[in-house]
Amino acid sequence: MLAASAMEIMRTIQTGFQYLALMQFTAYLIPPQANVQSGATYDYIIVGAGTSGSVIASQLTEDPHISVLLIEAGGDAPLESTMPAAVAFLKNSSYDWNYIAEPDLHSKQCHRRSSPEVILGKMLGGTSSLDYMVYSRGHPTDYDNWAKIVKDPTWNWENVLPYFKKSVKVDDENFLKSADSAKNYGSDGLIGLTIDNRDYVNNLLESCSEMGYDIVTDPESSIGYSKMLVSIGEGERHGSGIMFLKPAKDRKNLHVLKNTFVTKINFDDKRNAIGVEALTEDGKTLILKAKNEVVVAAGAINSAKLLMLSGIGPKKDLESRKIKVISDLPVGQNLQDHVSVMIPIAMETIAEQPVDPHVYLAPPVIGYVALDKSQKYPDYETVSFYAHARQLLYYCAYSYAFTYHICDDIYMLMHGQDEIGKMGLMTDIVHLNPKSRGEVKLKSLNPMEPPAIHVGYFSNEDDINDLVKYIQEFIPIVNTTFFRRIGAELVETTSGSCYDFEAGSDDYWRCYTTCVYTGLNDYSGTCAMGSVVDSKLRVYGVQKLRVADASIMPVITRGNTNAPVVMIGEKAADFIKEDYKTKYC
Known part of the structure; x- marks a missing residue:
């Protein structure tokens, strides 16, 4: 069978890339592994160094007075993640969470597996390091609709557009000569x-x-x-991991923990998020503390899972698993x-x-x-x-x-x-x-x-x-x-x-x-604005906890979601800076 032979070739090439990863070709582009001891305290802990987490960490650490711990379950993005021609080899690899969805209403009789694959990046840059790089912001009416849902005009198209422009650079003079393009795109951002x-x-x-x-x-x-x-x-x-973390790689106030899995968000008796518990790749448990906030940016699937394990979610479901309910919210729904x-x-x-x-x-x-x-x-x-x-x-x-x-x-x-x-x-x-x-x-x-x-x-x-x-x-x-x-x-x-x-x-x-x-693996909506988080992305019913990734979308955008998640990261960083500006003035 030709297709079966093609699959064997693909797997062989994947194996070759795994050996190349040992050479750490991309390590010089990004922050090194931090040496963090249990009990360490930071101003902010960001869970997930994916599309939005990388953006938030980069933006916050521009202020040398702010300390940030960025925790990523995966490792460095490999060489093939930088090569557009090698995009197909990242799926079903160690850089993918390799989740499989539950059996669906419709059997996928034209596919080898009856249940859908769930493709999510598990590395610096997250899914922005393994997607097909199609750049789409959605339609302006999407954001006007968000603004109406949350009753906050900061989410309408006019107010999110500057964040989109800020992050990109288009090196095409003819494209930028168009009136609409000149109005909607920038030429000084990090993402080409x-x-x-x-x-x-x-x-x-x-x-x-x-x-x-x-x-x-x-x-x-x-x-x-x-x-x-x-x-x-x-x-x-140009994925978020390399493009946003490269400028921050030498900042002393940014610590990056890789191959470290956050298992729980910790709260005090007043429902303030005070830090996280995490498991390192060698099996050590770390208790890490956040003075100001914990920011969850692990993606629509993993952010929902972490919140529920930490006691934030549907009360009935959590109580059935003997989880202490911190806040009864429809986490995980609206996927x-x-x-x-x-x-x-x-x-x-x-x-x-x-x-x-x-x-x-x-x-x-x-x-x-x-x-x-x-x-x-x-x-x-x-x-x-x-x-x-x-x-x-x-x-x-x-x-x-x-x-x-x-x-x-x-x-x-x-x-x-x-x-x-x-x-x-x-x-x-x-x-x-x-x-x-x-x-x-x-x-x-x-x-x-x-x-x-x-x-x-x-x-x-x-x-x-x-x-x-x-x-x-x-x-x-x-x-x-x-x-x-x-x-x-x-x-x-x-x-x-x-x-x-x-x-x-x-x-x-x-x-x-x-x-x-x-x-299309554009998962969103599981921690939606208006039902789980407010318009500043703060989780209802608790303090000092924010979610900032595709999970906060109340309605999915009309187009691939990577660019909107970069925008969400940019806005989240500004929300955080605004909330704590008096502390650092």
């Missing part, structure tokens, strides 16, 4: 953004225009199709994620030049589309990846985890009898505002045991019906002038699983959707 400007991208955009969609410069503020922004600078991934359906299109080559390894699968075009053309916000997103059939075989088997039989069929349909073979355009149709919700629960009192993750995909069937509409609106692209010229055709992906239904019918696409759907 790259745009794919090769000629064939324009051909794809022309096809989208032929279908009646607007072609826009800034994908964040307008509905339509555009060239994609990726968080790559000078050919390297949200985007869900997508992959549409493969086979075609003759559309580029004379080979795929640039710095742009990995060459994601040339992104679309934000509304079914109602008068609507101001998008319903779905399309993310297109262009590559040779051989390369797509690896992504089919490894990244999408489809069955080997399906991947072999896709490869043969794309490759055909031609020795050179065809190229493929794989497009993810992403539901941007799903109604389905999941939850995170404790499995036991053992902090080292993964939580029970119920992703809840398609728990609301409206999401299936919506995706069917989105697919049907997208697939006519194969009939546009350019796609006809290069012999484009849809590729059957389910290997006969949906043959009982008329091809192209609503029932066929419903079957297709529930067969090949994939979660």
Whole structure:
């Protein structure tokens, strides 16, 4: 089986990268392991050196009077995390938490595993060190909606935009010449953004225009199709861990504990968070103290788990496990994620030049589309990846985890009898505002045991019906002038699983959707503003405890969540500075 062989090759390469990790190629970029003794006291303890935790630590330690302990369950981000072309090798490695969700309502019959994989970064930079680097902020109306939910205008688009601008640098003069781009993007931040400007991208955009969609410069503020922004600078991934911790690596007031697992938040008898308990990789338990605050930035899954183990969560659930309830809150509920359906299109080559390894699968075009053309916000997103059939075989088997039989069929349909073979355009149709919700629960009192993750995909069937509409609106692209010229055709992906239904019918696409759907690992909402934390991210019912990661999103943003989490980290740092400014004046 071709796909099975591809998987063996992927695992062999992964093993090679593990040996390379022993060389510690990235160690010079980030703070070294701190020597911290049990009983040590800091002004702030930050749990999680991921997307937002790295930002907060970097921002707070700009003041030399503030001491910060940053605790990360994983270690340094490896060399392959900096290489865009190696993105696929990080999943299911030691840099991934390797969680598996509980069995879902819909069996994933097109995948090798019936339960969804939960891909989360376990290293400095967290998931920003292993995601696919698609840069998306969501739509401005998302943040206006947050502001209404929490009754605080500091979260509306006008007030979060400066934080987005602050963190990025776009080295593309033509892009910045656009009025919207100049208004919405910066050129002095730490995270570099790259745009794919090769000629064939324009051909794809022309096809989208032929279908009646607007072609826009800034994908964040307008509905339509555009060239994609990726968080790559000078050919390297720009994740939060390296980009924000590198400037802080020599600061004496920043201590970083790596490979250290926080097991509990400690409180005094007045419900003040006073520190944490943590377990080192050699089995030692540390009791660490925080004068001002504990900030939890471990991500939507692990932050919820830690709060519940510490006595903050649904009273009934905690009491059933004999956990002392500190604050009765709906922690772990409202779990949200985007869900997508992959549409493969086979075609003759559309580029004379080979795929640039710095742009990995060459994601040339992104679309934000509304079914109602008068609507101001998008319903779905399309993310297109262009590559040779051989390369797509690896992504089919490894990244999408489809069955080997399906991947072999896709490869043969794309490759055909031609020795050179065809190229493929794989497009993810992403539901941007799903109604389905999941939850995170404790499995036991053992902090080292993964939580029970119920992703809840398609728990609301409206999401299936919506995706069917989105697919049907997208697939006519194969009939546009350019796609006809290069012999484009849809590729059957389910290997006969949906043959009982008329091809192209609503029932066929419903079957297709529930067969090949994939979660995007944009987990959010488990410690939502308005129900678990206030608009300054402080946990209700206790003092000196803040949560600052994707878990605080009351509603998931319309787009990949990495950039919004950087913004959340920036805002959290400012909230903390504002609350304690008199102390250091």
